[in-house]
Amino acid sequence: AQSVAQPEDQVNVAEGNPLTVKCTYSVSGNPYLFWYVxxxxxxxxxLLKYITGDNLVKGSYGFEAEFNKSQTSFHLKKPSALVSDSALYFCAVRSSSGNTPLVFGKGTRLSVIA
Amino acid sequence: EAGVAQSPRYKIIEKRQSVAFWCNPISGHATLYWYQQILGQGPKLLIQFQNNGVVDDSQLPKDRFSAERLKGVDSTLKIQPAKLEDSAVYLCASHSLAYQETQYFGPGTRLLVL
Incomplete structure (x- = not known):
């Protein structure tokens, strides 16, 4: 069965500092990985997705994520946080083999403090 | 390109009443999904259509929920009769035929059952 874990309910970061929102997954076969806000x-x-190819994926609004197959992780990152980045972030995964549903994590609330 | 449209945006009903939600996907998107998002959780798939056929309805509570996509474009989701635990945001998403493609979400319908 597919699953996604977002271990942090809340992440607080000061404006201008780098941010990381964590995501680990479990899936049969190769994963398709997504971040939504x-x-x-x-x-x-x-925001962005990993299907195949380069492990570092760049997306909208300056966000990027790194696919790490050995650690089954797909952490979302941004070098310099903005107050406007404050929102709820969801990681999602589906298997590349067959038409399996997209499974979402429970979400991480990001709060960027000025 | 117009996004996924949903209506109504908000609905308040009493338990045991019925309610219907409408979704118009992005033009040309063959695959349409309905998700239920309970407060504090990630979206959970209810049903997936490909054109006008059901691909996956394994998590749809069929004793009270029904959905249709008669002409392969618009879709309706109905709840009859509603229960208190149906209070949630109902999200519609669509993508093109290739299942590795990104799902694009509508703004959702927020349902409150009293």
Whole structure:
């Protein structure tokens, strides 16, 4: 069965500092990995994805994530946080083998403090 | 390109009443999903359509939930009768036929059952 773990319910970071939001996964076969962001009263917005190729993936708004197969991780990072980055972040995974559903983590709330 | 449209945005009903949600996916997207997002959790898949056929409805509570996508475009999700635990945000997402493609989400319908 597929699963995603986001071990931190909340991450606090000062504006201008680097941020990391952690994600580990479990999936049969090779993973397709996604990060989404959710602002209050809004749907999920796509940030970036890993399908294949380079382990470092760059996405929207200066975010990037590194796929680490040996650690089954896909942590989201940004070199310099902005107050406007404050939101709820979701990691999601599906297997590359077959039409399996996208499974989401429970989310991590990021708070960037000015 | 227009995004995924959903209506209504908010709905308040009493338990045992019925309610319906509507979704219009991005033009040309063959695959459509309905998710349930309970407060403090990640989205959970309810049903997946490919064109007008059901691909996966294994997590849909079929005694009270139903969904259809008759012409392979718009979709409706119905709850009858509603229970208190159905209070959640109902998200619609779509993507093109290739299953490694990104799912794009609508703004969601926030349902409160009293």
């Amino acid at each position: 959710q602002y209050p009263n809004r749907g999920l917005q796509f």
